Amino acid sequence: AQSVTQLGSHVSVSEGALVLLRCNYSSSVPPYLFWYVQYPNQGLQLLLKYTSAATLVKGINGFEAEFKKSETSFHLTKPSAHMSDAAEYFCAVSGDAGNNRKLIWGLGTSLAVNP
Amino acid sequence: DAGVIQSPRHEVTEMGQEVTLRCKPISGHNSLFWYRQTMMRGLELLIYFNNNVPIDDSGMPEDRFSAKMPNASFSTLKIQPSEPRDSAVYFCASSLALEQHFGPGTRLTVT
Numbered sequence: 001a002q003s004v005t006q007l008g009s010h011v012s013v014s015e016g017a018l019v020l021l022r023c024n025y026s027s028s029v030p031p032y033l034f035w036y037v038q039y040p041n042q043g044l045q046l047l048l049k050y051t052s053a054a055t056l057v058k059g060i061n062g063f064e065a066e067f068k069k070s071e072t073s074f075h076l077t078k079p080s081a082h083m084s085d086a087a088e089y090f091c092a093v094s095g096d097a098g099n100n101r102k103l104i105w106g107l108g109t110s111l112a113v114n115p
Numbered sequence: 116d117a118g119v120i121q122s123p124r125h126e127v128t129e130m131g132q133e134v135t136l137r138c139k140p141i142s143g144h145n146s147l148f149w150y151r152q153t154m155m156r157g158l159e160l161l162i163y164f165n166n167n168v169p170i171d172d173s174g175m176p177e178d179r180f181s182a183k184m185p186n187a188s189f190s191t192l193k194i195q196p197s198e199p200r201d202s203a204v205y206f207c208a209s210s211l212a213l214e215q216h217f218g219p220g221t222r223l224t225v226t
Binding site: 034042101 | 171213216
């Protein structure tokens with residue numbers, strides 16, 4: 001069965017520092033992987049997605065993620081944090097072939113950016 | 116593209132009352148999802164539809180919850196009777212493939 005683990009429910013970085021949010025997945029089929037961002041009092045917004053093309057995926061707002069099959073990981077990074085990056089970040093993996101529109105979600109990581 | 120539209124944005128009701136949440140998916144999308152988000156339980160999938168047909172309702176908490184999708188452009192999530200523990204933000208999302216597009220949510224408070 002598919003599952004997602006996000007390591008660290010809260011991450012705090014200084015403005016200008018590297019952002020690294022960790023996501024590990026388990027999947028019985030070749031996965032599609034997603035990162036979403038949720039700003040306060042808003043819905044979730046797609047940051048980027050991996051769909052079996054390039055393993056390094058670039059998204060919006062300077063974020064990128066690398067698919068590593070050997071490590072079953074899809075960590076999200078940004079070279080330099082900005083105050084506006086403070087939000088909740090969710091990693092998700094596609095469901096199994098029988099339930100192929102469903103996404104399996106991680107519990108989320110809250111990112112705080114300190115001045 | 117108007118995005119996914121949800122109404123109302125905020126709902127405050129008393130315990131025992133019926134609550135109906137509404138969702139209009141993005142035109143052309145054929146899958147629709149209802150989620151609930153709380154601090155304690157995070158983001159939970161309640162039910163999803165494909166081509167207006169419920170595919171997976173295993174996340175619906177109990178019989179007090181029901182969802183319908185009478186046509187491709189409208190869905191409702193009903194709670195009857197409502198209880199304080201139903202207080203949460205309810206999101207609707209739609210998709211054409213795997214990428215889901217979320218609405219702004221309905222914040223429900225049951226007193």
